[in-house]
Amino acid sequence: MEKAVALYAKKLTRLYESSGRGVSDVSFEVQPGEAFGLLGPNGSGKSTLLRILSTAIAPGSGIFRVGGIDALKEKQKARAKMGLMLDRPTHYGDLTGWANAYLFARSYGMEEGKAKSALAGLFDYFGLAEYKDEKVKTYSYGMGKKLALIEAMAHGPELLLLDEPSLGLDYTSRLSFQRKIRELSSAGAAVLLASNQVDEVEALCDQVAFLHRGKLVALGTPEDFISSLKGVRRIVARLHNPVEYSALKEVHGVTRVVPEGRDLVVHCAERSGIVADVVAGIGRCGGEIVNLTVERPNLEDVYLKLTGEALRDDEV
Amino acid sequence: MTRFNPPDAYWKKDVALFFSRRFALLIKVLYPIALIVPVAASDIPAQYAAAVIGIVAIMAGTFGAGESLTSDLNDGILVRVALTPLSPHRIAFEIMVVNAVLDFVQLLPALLIVYILHPAPLVWVLAATFGVLATLVTANCIGIFIANFTSSPADVLLYATAILAPLIYVSGFFRNTDPTGLLALLRGFVPFAYMNEALKVVFGLAARSTPFEVFVYPAIICALFVFGVCLTGPRLLSPRL
Numbered sequence: 001m002e003k004a005v006a007l008y009a010k011k012l013t014r015l016y017e018s019s020g021r022g023v024s025d026v027s028f029e030v031q032p033g034e035a036f037g038l039l040g041p042n043g044s045g046k047s048t049l050l051r052i053l054s055t056a057i058a059p060g061s062g063i064f065r066v067g068g069i070d071a072l073k074e075k076q077k078a079r080a081k082m083g084l085m086l087d088r089p090t091h092y093g094d095l096t097g098w099a100n101a102y103l104f105a106r107s108y109g110m111e112e113g114k115a116k117s118a119l120a121g122l123f124d125y126f127g128l129a130e131y132k133d134e135k136v137k138t139y140s141y142g143m144g145k146k147l148a149l150i151e152a153m154a155h156g157p158e159l160l161l162l163d164e165p166s167l168g169l170d171y172t173s174r175l176s177f178q179r180k181i182r183e184l185s186s187a188g189a190a191v192l193l194a195s196n197q198v199d200e201v202e203a204l205c206d207q208v209a210f211l212h213r214g215k216l217v218a219l220g221t222p223e224d225f226i227s228s229l230k231g232v233r234r235i236v237a238r239l240h241n242p243v244e245y246s247a248l249k250e251v252h253g254v255t256r257v258v259p260e261g262r263d264l265v266v267h268c269a270e271r272s273g274i275v276a277d278v279v280a281g282i283g284r285c286g287g288e289i290v291n292l293t294v295e296r297p298n299l300e301d302v303y304l305k306l307t308g309e310a311l312r313d314d315e316v
Numbered sequence: 317m318t319r320f321n322p323p324d325a326y327w328k329k330d331v332a333l334f335f336s337r338r339f340a341l342l343i344k345v346l347y348p349i350a351l352i353v354p355v356a357a358s359d360i361p362a363q364y365a366a367a368v369i370g371i372v373a374i375m376a377g378t379f380g381a382g383e384s385l386t387s388d389l390n391d392g393i394l395v396r397v398a399l400t401p402l403s404p405h406r407i408a409f410e411i412m413v414v415n416a417v418l419d420f421v422q423l424l425p426a427l428l429i430v431y432i433l434h435p436a437p438l439v440w441v442l443a444a445t446f447g448v449l450a451t452l453v454t455a456n457c458i459g460i461f462i463a464n465f466t467s468s469p470a471d472v473l474l475y476a477t478a479i480l481a482p483l484i485y486v487s488g489f490f491r492n493t494d495p496t497g498l499l500a501l502l503r504g505f506v507p508f509a510y511m512n513e514a515l516k517v518v519f520g521l522a523a524r525s526t527p528f529e530v531f532v533y534p535a536i537i538c539a540l541f542v543f544g545v546c547l548t549g550p551r552l553l554s555p556r557l
Contacts, residue, residue, distance in 0.1 A: 051555065054399055056555050076402075080401040092393060095336070098322055099322040104400065107401070
């Protein structure tokens with residue numbers, strides 16, 4: 001028998017009366033074993049969509065099914081198939097990390113032995129084993145995030161809904177998380193990943209959907225999206241000192257400038273001499289370049305092309 | 317404690333938390349003693365001694381459930397729990413029952429001291445104890461009901477006062493001790509009143525109800541309240557947008 005679509009969403013709409021924002025007419029499918037990325041800036045409707053799909057709030061209209069189950073009519077059955085990490089991680093601070101995770105594992109119907117075994121493996125995997133008996137209120141933000149991931153994964157869900165899962169994780173933990181997602185996908189779990197970490201989405205996801213002002217504006221594979229951007233380049237300049245860089249936008253062909261840590265990321269058209277012009281522009285701004293790379297475009301550039309707006313707010 | 321920690325059910329989580337905060341637990345047990353025992357040991361009129369115990373029970377039940385729930389709602393943890401496959405009605409039921417029982421555990425030492433200071437027939441001691449439990453169930457139901465409409469602990473205080481003041485009046489704790497007509501009819505539907513009657517007997521006043529009434533009527537009323545509160549589960553556990 002053919003396995004049901006892991007997540008089927010059709011014309012999901014939910015608009016908040018107070019702001020008029022939300023999501024409108026969103027339709028997509030996620031197959032078993034597929035990692036599906038959801039990209040959009042703050043306010044694009046990602047969180048609303050995840051709240052609907054997690055069954056926390058009901059859509060105004062539309063339907064969605066989880067593993068073939070109508071999640072609006074049979075919420076509890078649908079919830080049993082899902083693993084969730086939404087918004088900021090929340091736990092019972094006066095309970096230990098282990099007690100929190102165990103409570104959730106049992107709430108998802110896991111038997112005692114299986115719960116303990118699955119949790120032991122995940123605590124070990126995410127490097128939380130030595131902190132498992134400490135109260136969660138003593139955990140750092142990153143540790144809380146790892147605990148939330150453990151709680152989402154322990155019961156072996158068919159569908160993982162993850163909102164900014166690796167935000168706040170250190171580099172090693174982020175790699176561990178990505179490895180685990182690949183592992184779960186290979187084992188047949190579907191993953192819906194809402195994130196603004198474009199590198200991560202690009203690296204992990206088989207399909208990507210772009211949300212813009214509550215509407216799904218494009219759906220496809222990361223490769224197809226990126227290869228559609230011919231003639232676009234990213235110049236990443238690592239600076240010795242922070243500078244006021246707004247004048248860089250005056251350089252012919254530069255479409256956008258975004259600071260990322262010590263790097264200045266310049267999005268520009270591919271034309272002869274543009275790298276030299278950008279370098280000169282940074283010099284005029286007073287920037288001292290310590291490293292420079294020219295990269296192919298990424299999903300941020302795709303979003304910019306599709307919507308005319310930036311995926312992140314920190315551009316000039 | 318190993319039966320409760322790590323918890324494998326929502327109510328066990330509350331038990332584990334209750335016993336894990338040692339200092340808070342000590343305060344929780346001591347404050348009813350500090351409020352009730354001096355009153356019980358004094359020569360204050362029986363009616364007021366009974367009323368003090370009643371007020372302590374009502375406050376502990378209503379504010380305890382309401383405030384801890386709104387705190388969990390604001391924290392987001394309750395919504396996260398609600399997204400597990402557990403039935404929201406069951407979660408609401410567990411919240412109500414475990415809070416009422418834990419409140420009862422807090423009050424029990426103070427009650428035992430009262431019974432030692434004021435020996436009364438066993439049936440009335442049991443009736444008073446059951447009356448306190450019924451009051452705690454009712455008060456917790458009110459607290460949970462209020463948490464359906466607000467996520468602010470301050471609002472819980474306000475709404476609870478607005479709901480409890482007329483109920484306390486109807487129950488005849490301080491005034492309205494001999495109601496007639498509609499007030500007498502209404503009193504029959506408030507479990508606080510039965511507890512108050514039983515406690516008055518413990519403190520030496522003549523019985524105006526039978527122990528049977530104190531056991532049966534509040535039990536029926538509480539069952540209806542609990543049923544009603546369980547129906548609010550989906551709303552109670554939904555995110556406040």
